[in-house]
Amino acid sequence: DSGVTQTPKHLITATGQRVTLRCSPRSGDLSVYWYQQSLDQGLQFLIQYYNGEERAKGNILERFSAQQFPDLHSELNLSSLELGDSALYFCASSEISGNTIYFGEGSWLTVV
Amino acid sequence: QQQVKQSPQSLIVQKGGISIINCAYENTAFDYFPWYQQFPGKGPALLIAIRPDVSEKKEGRFTISFNKSAKQFSLHIMDSQPGDSATYFCAASISGEGNTPLVFGKGTRLSVIA
Numbered sequence: 474d475s476g477v478t479q480t481p482k483h484l485i486t487a488t489g490q491r492v493t494l495r496c497s498p499r500s501g502d503l504s505v506y507w508y509q510q511s512l513d514q515g516l517q518f519l520i521q522y523y524n525g526e527e528r529a530k531g532n533i534l535e536r537f538s539a540q541q542f543p544d545l546h547s548e549l550n551l552s553s554l555e556l557g558d559s560a561l562y563f564c565a566s567s568e569i570s571g572n573t574i575y576f577g578e579g580s581w582l583t584v585v
Numbered sequence: 586q587q588q589v590k591q592s593p594q595s596l597i598v599q600k601g602g603i604s605i606i607n608c609a610y611e612n613t614a615f616d617y618f619p620w621y622q623q624f625p626g627k628g629p630a631l632l633i634a635i636r637p638d639v640s641e642k643k644e645g646r647f648t649i650s651f652n653k654s655a656k657q658f659s660l661h662i663m664d665s666q667p668g669d670s671a672t673y674f675c676a677a678s679i680s681g682e683g684n685t686p687l688v689f690g691k692g693t694r695l696s697v698i699a
Contacts, residue, residue: 475628506686515591515691516629516674529686563628572617572680574687576628 476500477577479564485583491552494580498545498566504528505547506574507539510561522547554584588612589677591690598697604662606693608675611656615677619687620649620660623672632673633660665697 518531522541619634
């Protein structure tokens with residue numbers, strides 16, 4: 474158990490809909506990362522937050538947004554969903570940016 | 586632009602054999618190189634990591650070899666076991682001042698057969 478908690482574990486939704494994925498980082502970790510895992514693209518970095526502030530941005534679509542709250546939990550919002558957004562979304566956390574990060578077990582999103 | 590290139594995409598090794606997975610990176614500012622192991626239905630977990638001040642790091646049956654001039658690093662799994670069957674990801678980042686999130690390779694699916 475990495476200590477990173479993600480909900481929901483599985484989610485099925487229709488195209489055009491909006492979903493929110495939630496992440497609680499390890500106790501004491503200030504950095505939260507979101508990654509998307511698909512079969513052909515591996516682990517793609519989406520966005521990082523550090524202590525409530527956006528720290529780095531990767532290949533995140535404009536339809537996607539995230540935030541980190543004062544209690545350090547984070548949410549990833551995915552809107553106007555398309556079939557191609559079906560993937561495993563991982564949250565990870567770390568104490569210090571640029572070093573070891575600890576992954577949750579992911580949220581499986583299926584868009585139908 | 587893929588910053589970390591990993592090969593092979595899949596690998597089948599006999600039990601007791603040596604598994605070798607290779608990665609190459611482009612950004613010479615990277616100074617932290619971890620390998621992550623992922624089992625089906627689980628998130629990736631840190632296996633072993635190296636920094637460029639050493640050329641090799643060994644932890645049990647797992648060894649990272651690092652070649653700074655070639656901008657390459659590899660994972661060797663000695664005496665491979667069926668329990669090692671998983672997907673392995675190499676990654677790289679800049680730590681310290683100006684740190685960056687980990688950039689991952691596309692993964693190698695390892696199957697160890699008896």
